[in-house]
Amino acid sequence: MQDINSFKKLLEEPKRIVIVPHVNPDADALGSSLGMASVLKKKGHEVTVISPTDYPSFLHWMKGNDEVIVYNQGNEQKADKIIEETDIIFCLDFCSLNRTDKMEQPLRQAKATKVLIDHHHGKEDFADFEYWDNKSAATCELIYQLVVDMGERQLLDKHTAEALYAGIMTDTGSFRHPNTTKHVHEVVAALIGLGADVSKVSKLVYDNNSLNRLKFIGFALSERLEVLTEFNTAYFAISADDLSNFSSRTGDTEGLVNYALSIGGITMAAIIIERDDAVKLSFRSVGDFAVNELAAKHFEGGGHKNAAGGISRIGMKETVDKFLNLLPEYKKQLHTNQKKQEIYLT
Template sequence: MQDIISFKKILDKPKRIVIVPHVNPDADALGSCLGLASVLKKKGHEVKVISPTDYPEFLHWMKGNDEVMIYNAGNEKAGKDIIDQAEIIFCLDFCALKRADKMEEPIRNAAATKVLIDHHHGKEDFADFECWNTKAAATCELIYQLVVDMDERQLIDKHVAEALYAGVMTDTGSFRHPNTTKHVHEVVAELIDLGADVSKVSKLVYDNNSLNRLRFIGFALSERLEILKEYNTAYFAISAEDLSKFSSRTGDTEGLVNYALSIVGVTMAAIIIEREDAVKLSFRSVGDFPVNELAAKHFEGGGHKNAAGGISHVGIKETVQKFLELLPEYKKQLHKNQKKQELYLT
């Protein structure tokens, strides 16, 4: 936070506060929201977490989950009223208001002081206060540091520590990604010291599958995984019919793209999913190949260099075709990156 003194001053007295994650929140988005909400409530603030959409059931264990309002679940009017009356709005784990989906305009037009806390590229200048660091591994890492900088570390209890740990754990790929820095380990050590049960959190996030989800993953791996050796690329194309066949719920496709990325010789992986409103894309890469640039240029998206997302407003077949037609443009870059990875691993 650039002006921590002024920021602390606006929180000196109880305020009406709204905290918002990005659309389809993951563990980092929800963990940072609920962790911060708990800290602010202890300081006497009136806090409401409003999510643009719902999120996976394997995140429902976080304390405060039962009080989260889902904006697009018939709560548009009530949610807008709360936003209009808010004195402070925190936008967590996103840095462009379009990532708030249908909440974009209510937030943009609100008179409240706006606070951005995030680690993604593509920042929009809409906030009065910013805690924005693209080198941070997770927004939960930034929330922990901000609370410490505010001299409020004592307000982080076991539940807050576990919510923040979940975000750091998932956004570092269980501490496997290159964003796992010395500072990340120091923050995690502090969260453990504050009561985070890392074994419990890991089990709740990763080992909490429904039978339908496991069957869906098996189906996707056997029937929908395509490998394009020429382009060091692998992808899944999942139709609405596929999702319906396995009664898929929010979060059931989470992490599937990583199976494709784990294949020897694959530099970039993608999952293309047919949803009700549009076709959603998620990209992953290793090394220096920037999937955020590909997503931004061709699919109205963005994110991190090695993890990004996008959207398409044509059908899934047309979207897959567009993706395939792009690959020749990136062939040399993908091949070069794969060679660098092979040297790195020797």
């Protein structure tokens, strides 16, 4: 935060506050939003969390979930009015307003003070206050640190601690990714000290599948997984019909790309999904291969070095062909990176 004292002064008197996560919120986006909402409510503020879209049902356990307004579920006019009249807007787990889908213009036009709290690359200069660190593992990690920096750790309770833990757990890949630092473990230890039941949170997030989702994963692994050893790449191409055949719900494709990345010898994994409005892509990598650069250059996307996303508006087949045609350009990097990983693991 550029000036923590000015930020604290901004929150001294009760305000109307809106908190917004990115489109298709994950555990870090929703956990940071509901965690921050809880803290601000305890300070006497009127807080509304507005999500651009819905999110997986395995996140509905978080306290405050039942009060979230989902913008694209017929709540546009109501939400726009709240945004127009609010005093402060918190933008959490994204750093460019285009990550809020149809909420982008109402947010840009809002006269409210804007607060950015995030850890992604590609930051847009739109906020009045920023608490941004692209070396942090998760926005939930930043929320905890901000509350501590404000001297208000006493406002954190068990429910908030569990929401923040969920975001850190998922964004570190259950503490397996390179972004798992000493500070991450210190924050997690503090959250456990506040009462977070880590076993419960893990089960709610990872062991809360529908039968259709398990059948879909089985289908995807057996019928849609392609492995291109020449390019150290594996990918899934999931059509709209595939999703329909398994009555897919929001979140059912979550984590599927990691199965492809887990294959020995794979440097980059991707999942390409045909949605109603566009084709969505998600990329994962190991080592020094930067999928955020690939996503930004070719698919209007971005993210972290080893985890990024993008979008394509040219149709499913054309998108798959475009992705495949890019691989020769990256062949040397993909192969060199895999060799480095082999040395690292020996």
